[in-house]
Amino acid sequence: MLLQQLVNGIVAGSVYALFALGFNLVLGALNILNVAQGAIFTLSAFVAFYLIKLYEVPFPLALLLATIAGGLINVALEILVFRPLRGRGGTSMSTLVASIGASMVLLSLAQKISGAQVERFPFETLPEVQWSFGDVRLSFIQALVLATTVVVMIGTYVLLNRMKLGKAIRTMAFNERIARMLGIPTGIVACWTFFISGALGGLAGVLLGLMFNSVHFLMGEPYVLKGFAAIVIGGFGSVIGVIVASMLIGLAEVFSIVIGIGTFRDVVIFGMLFSFLLFRPNGLFGRDEELRP
Amino acid sequence: MNWNEISYWLVVYNHSILTALINSVTALSLYFSLRAGIFNLSAIGFMAIGAYTAGIVALSLGTPAVVGILAGVILSLMIGTVLVYPVLKLRGHYLAIATLSFGAIVQALALNLDGLTNGPAGLIGIPATVRVWHVLILLGAILYAAWTLQRSRTGRAWDAIRTDLSAARAMGIDVENYRLRAFLISTALAALAGGLWAHVNRVVVPFEFGFAQLTMALVNTLLGGISNPFGPVVGALIVSTMPDWLSGFAEYREMITGVLLVVVVIYLPNGLIAPLAALRRKLSGGRRAATAGEGAAR
Secondary structure, three states: HHHHHHHHHHHHHHHHHHHHHHHHHHHHHHOOOOOHHHHHHHHHHHHHHHHHHHHOHHHHHHHOOOOOOHHHHHHHHHHHHHHHHHHHOOOHHHHHHHHHHHHHHHHHHEEEEHHHOOOOOOOOOOOEEEEEEEOOOEHHHHHHHHHHHHHHHHHHHHHHHHHHHHHHHHHHHHHHHHHHHHOOOOOHHHHHHHHHHHHHHHHHHHHHHHHOOOOOOOOOOHEEEEEEEHHHHHOOOOHHHHHHHHHHHHHHHHHHHOOOHHHHHHHHHHHHHHHHHHHOOOOOOOOOOOHOO | OOOOHHHHHHHHHHHHHHHHHHHHHHHHHHHHHHHHOOOOOOOOHHHHHHHHHHHHHHHHHHHOOHHHHHHHHHHHHHHHHHHHHHHOOOOOOHHHHHHHHHHHHHHHHHHOHHHOOOOHEEOOOOOOOOOOOHHHHHHHHHHHHHHHOOOHHHHHHHHHHHOOOHHHHHOOOOHHHHHHHHHHHHHHHHHHHHHHHHHHHHHOOOOHHHHHHHHHHOOOOOHHOOOOHHHHHHHHHHHHHHHHHHHOHHHHHHHHHHHHHHHHHHHHHHHHHHHHHHHHHHOOOOOOOOOOOOOOOO
């Protein structure tokens, strides 16, 4: 029983990790806290839903297309909102406010399209398979979430440490002006950063929509706040930190239900976030004070 | 328009007018923090505390609205005083996230402390004793105080801190003290707005104090502009009364305000009040060309 809850917590944490990794990438590289990531999460889930429901696209293809759609929406935001703002010398406050505005527009689009309905995926979207390991049961979607998260984690690590693009992103994270002086095409690198971030958000949205089998226009909102929590608890800019913190948040949620304070789970998580900010603002794996914005 | 028509109009739009005025108070609450360069998003949380305190006091003790509203303001100030020291150590995004999570904690508590707040159903049947002229007088007094403050030593200190905190400290400005003042003024105003709202709306439910409401308050404040205390009020009045004079607005509310927010932040960083203020300066001969509020939103 305890082991089962542990698995459930890790699966919940995996969705947080996918979402927060995208958040973290843009925050680290461009110092933008992109609230619209929550809207992308929702919109991608809708894209996958409509592809499957209306056009009967097979699930793997729909997942891929929805992920790409999430990335493209984020690139559109970079070109329409964040780049003009950077060009005009916007501060971290004005970029945050602009992303809130963009998020409102995207969410109201989702609301208009869906008519504020709660949508469900068709019955046989995913194979009804379940594996049992002793007492622990793992459904197909849970396995899919875990596998995706592992792949994405390795992918992010390889991208940031082994690939040219990742090195360019890290240089920009260090200092955008120096990156430009080194001949890095910062505009293109920024677009790729937004694309990857949006794709991760979209992937998380589709998987979450499948896991609870419900897609509605407000599903992203709690993820924005919990994504913040994961970034802060994990430590600014630390990939491992964000993943560990996401798992902690997932486990805290599941176990506050187990010990009977389930209705207070948000209080527990935001209380955790708050105490980290006050007592250890660098988070679990954060680097030095001077690197904070 | 004769007197009868005016009084009829006032009755019909009474609730919209009160909402707009209270939104102005909330916008001014955000204004004080932003003016001092503190990206403080706790306003909605303190508004909830003010509203719940006023509601609970009015329902359980039956005292006049003033008592409950004052109790809410005092309670918020007490919580704010505890909160302000750790929060003001944070910078930029971290401060925003911390204050945002404070709001989320308050909302989650309001949803779950059934005995005190009656959970998701909320407090019902609070007497609607706050009138338009009460709020008008309060708003006038706050605006007067804000106007005086911005032209005083405190206002100049806030502008210096917002522009460059380290430079302000190097100039010998007591940065911590002035930031603390701005934060506490914001706290008190947010609680006041919440208390008034409880006595206007008659109902206090947790869902009125979420991220969406915070967004609207930010839109009000930044649309008007924070270079001048009239900016947030103008913004709040325009946005809050939009459903009444813009047909089809209710349907596209989020979309319109979202687009407005993005456009204003990018192309009009000093808000709608900036062109007006520039005009006023031009009319008065441009003597004070370098006014303190210039470049406020950046």
